[in-house]
Amino acid sequence: MPTQDDLYPSRLGGREQIIPRQDPVVYGGEPTKSGASLERAQLDHYEKNGYLVLPGYMPEMVEPLLAEIEQLRGELRGCEELVCEPESDELRTIFNPCGFSGHIERFFRHPKILPLVRQLLGSDVYLMQSRVNNKPAFTGRSFAWHSDFETWHVEDGMPRMRALTAWIMLSESHQHNGPLYVIPGSHKLYVSCCGRTAEDNYKSSLRRQVLGVPRPETMREVLRDREIHAITGMPGTLVIHECNLLHGSPDNISNDPRKVLMCVYNSVENKPVTPFGDLKPRPDFLSSRDYSPVSLAAA
Template identity: 75%
Template structure:
């Protein structure tokens, strides 16, 4: 296995180490991508992009499809509940069960942006729908997606991102995503060790790979927290190592977002760097075929 550039959960103390990978892989000489220099610079510095109300016409069909998936996948491992009750928390792999979601995450307004940022063809490593019902949707702790994908799935380098669409309004009271702009330039090497089948509990409530309070104080010493809010149809892209989390939904409005993780075809997972075995395919796809823009 390749040397571990980003060790975490290897039994040592928690520490902050510098990022060793680029943020943007696009060829600087190639000006044919959909993102302009201002957008590329913002993503490089902050680790995310927001496209307000980019595809509102797709919201209602995707919401209807989400309800059908809840019924279609009942009893399967792809449906994950909240940590303390049976309220639905996440639907995994909607792209594998729904033509509507498959086509959305190959949409000509979405996929070319991803390809430009990652500088290559990409495959869909994971897709999911995060569900926060009114008053009952629970929080997600601060974390870097890459830390989990590296430790538990074997993703070697930081050459991946998540694209997601708001399926209803995301406002300050219904548990929006919080990000720490610029935190993607750091890597939190977490303490602890990963147990067998850790995903069975972590998908409901993540405890490993969650930075400690003193570490977060250090990260926030000269950085702010930003809430990502917007109307239905808003597209968001965030970098794989950006620290993010979300609070409980304390409002009477549900929050629902559909997400897809894209990984470069040049960054295919190896053996996990800190877990006994890889997670199931619905969390890290074994199909590394490049995805193409939907006609």
Template identity: 65%
Template sequence: MEGTPDLYPSRVNGKETLSPRLDPVVYGGAQPEVPHSLSQRDLDTFDRQGFLVMNDYMPEMVAPLKREITRLRDDMAGYEELYTEPDSDELRTIFKPFAYSDLIDRFSRDPRILNKVRQILGSDAYLMQSRVNIKPAFKGKSFPWHSDFETWHVEDGMPRMRAVTVWLMLTDNTEHNGPLYVIPGSHHHYASCEGNTGEKNYQQSLKKQMLGVPKPETMEALLDDKGIASVTGQAGTLVFHDCNLMHGSPDNIANDPRSILMFVYNSVENKPVTPFSGLPLRPHYLSNPDQRPLQAVESLWPLAS
């Protein structure tokens, strides 16, 4: 929508700043009558920390999803939705897997996930983005500190902080194979970064992010009283994290890969407008043009058998 105010300016050549978040974190409340909903304690934890880890929550989905992703690697070879590591041909990311897999499409609408998403967002949701992240053994490279919302706001036109990322661990995520690092509570502040966004910046940033990365002094202020937490767990663990949570990850120095399946859910009341960078829209696999509300599916079987 033209004329939408930019409440979270970034990459506009100004001084890098930290400012308070202007939006709620949790838009809904406890819904004990709704199956698979979060408790008030869970919602309070998510509101305070910006993430929630549900250990070993969906272990039965790991094997069928891994088989499906192996198929996608072969079937999608050469597709623009596939990105490799910055310094090798090792596969790093498969974008928009739900468009090529009935199982992954249905899994994104599993009520064990979708009911919680609707609760956090206080509305129906659509799938704005999805990806499989693969951190190959020994070769999987780090990703610097960043807020996803900063990129989605500047480059995709997401107006407000009303989105949540949900991901399933497809392998054990350990301290040694490049786990996600987060700064608990960092989502309550917005880091406005320096720099200017070039056209098709995503072609580089999805391999090695340079823009939207706060400077050390900004990170020092953000870390001052919060510290760093690593998100680890067994395959089958489900994680929710806020769109503005500051996060990053180190190199994978272990002999086992770290793989996850990720969904980004955006509120249907928070649909993107013209990108605040003023640049053309990014590709469909980064900001899904299909913004119809997702409908839950009650069963993944026999697709997951």
């Protein structure tokens, strides 16, 4: 794979700094009159805050998706794609459900989802990564503050900020069961983190991320004039968040498990190059090498 200049250096040693974003947030155009489309107010909200929440968007899909995930959970037992909690053998993440389930893969090409993604990214896209995030009741542990792009840039070679994650809530997400926390506006900053990345870092980071996590003093600077927002909602809520948005989640301290199904879309004009952390690429289930543009599935 070709290399190119590193506009977003990170994990180069002991120094940590905040770098201004050098890429657009919204690449696409105005709303369309045919098919699913985001309105101008929604595009403006995404550009300013780095995420969108669409309540009650696809509730009819929840039960079929849950059934499919439960089947995958049994079929993939013992595979690397299943990641457990850092302190137990309870399920934390299932990676690459799109690769194992045609039903899930078609869901992420649904006419109510894919056009929105193309509109925001301004191009055809491919499915870079998919996963189920599972927060068991009482024992589901936190995810530290991080930018997805920082990891994808350093460990996978994603060159620019032209990707996003779309996800559907498969259970209620409320204040007490470890909801996703975001910092609106933080996607316009890039935290160049300290440390250096070892080979196969993913084998430990998927259970507990340490590298790519901004230091407390950096987070104090980010939060100086920004607030933390919890993304909550009912099953069927669709969320889209920008690749560089700082986000994390607390422990699940409730009796209610939390489950979401996610897909990362990358622009076909933003194909990975050699990882900027001078590493071998991570496995395909974390960053797909199939860059074929995806097409709309039947509704």
